[in-house]
Amino acid sequence: MIEKNDIEKLVLNRKKSSLRNHFNDMFFMNNIRYSGEIREKEILLWYSSFWLRGAYPIFHLNFDSDKKLVGLKLEKNPFGKLLDKIALFLVLVFASIPIIISGLAKGWVGAVFVLFVAFILFLIMRKAAKTEKKIMTEELKDTVERIEREKFPEKFAGYGLKEKPIENEWTIKKIFTRIFMYPICVGFIYVCAALLIPNGQLGKGICGIAICGAYLYSDIYAILKSSRFKKESKNFKVQ
Template identity: 30%
Template sequence: MEVTKKDVEKLIELRKENTFLNHLWNVLSRDFRPKGEIGRKEIKVWRQNMWNATFYPIFTFEFNANNHLINISDKLNPVGKTFIGIFSLGFLYLIFPESFSDFDFIGNWPFITFIAVSITLVVLVALMIYKFEKKNQLEQILELLDVEVKEKKPEKEWSVKNILIRLFLYPFSIFVISICVWSLFEHGIKSIFMTLFGIGICGLYLYSDVKMILKSKKTTGNNGYGSSPP
């Protein structure tokens, strides 16, 4: 069955331009309605969830000359990218003193390495949240568009790989939350954004992973693009 441009347009409840300011307002207002931008040869669709208001995907649907769907791609929304960038810069701000020329890189290499690894891992956690959200939304979209997909054998939640990942990321997430709280008391208001972001990222990961574990194999009902979440 061919998916047409009209079919994809039905996913959109509110038409909006794909701009940074619109996505920022989307995050701040927590408007969960499906939104999108309709162009001549492509349609961009996005929607945030109650538990993930920042790291949601933007899906781009591309069409041929007959307005038949030929490709679906995705990317992280610009506000999510900006949050990751600001968080990374905030960590670096805490590392270096006001006089950059006086900083002893050699003497502080263990601390620099620790911060670099921490930033990398937090970014990876953010990307894991994004991929989890993308997977769920894409499944909902394909179901609404009545697109047949080859069923994949679901990965076991308690496979050796997943157990090892959780044994590492759970303590790390708790550690980052502790560091963020300590940083707030140690550095005051100048670390407030980094604190909130770090706690938010790690908290979202823990929540989403537990949610994924508890999620039933067969989902009933539809909280997808056709209706607003409760």
């Protein structure tokens, strides 16, 4: 079984899990695998992702009284939690602007529109974040498994390394969805940029571009991450 000192070797950049350190890791995109904090009965591991930036997770690896690894859980880093609160505050502020300007009787439509756009963007970005966190978790689990295999080769004699199931981004359904959605998104972005914004409909134009852009971003990101994960899984070696 993996012990605490085995995981300690993964901590290449030791520091405290604080708001300031996570802000620095987000701002400078610290992708060292791994930064971490070593505590008495747990080790915290993390690294910043280009796609998640400040929303990357912290992995909590827990150990029993004999310093044996007994559990793994994820938690959003402190700066990521702060970003969630700031985002919620900004959404409420922008949703209240139409009501303040036009009154409740006329402004509620604009407020609902802002909340709807924010909700759609949240769903799209949550999908991208979920995919990224899944890949980061599988990377760590693979690392731990490979360490255990090197430490106890007799335990795994005759057993090959399990291939982790990776979501297929090229199913017939997804291909036809992209054939249908990509031209619509590109066309709508063009309409927003060329027609809505120049004709004074700045809010609608920006919201339309944001929604279509977020969809394209999250979908292309999922394709690239799936391909990269497959390649890294084959070439990965424990140092």
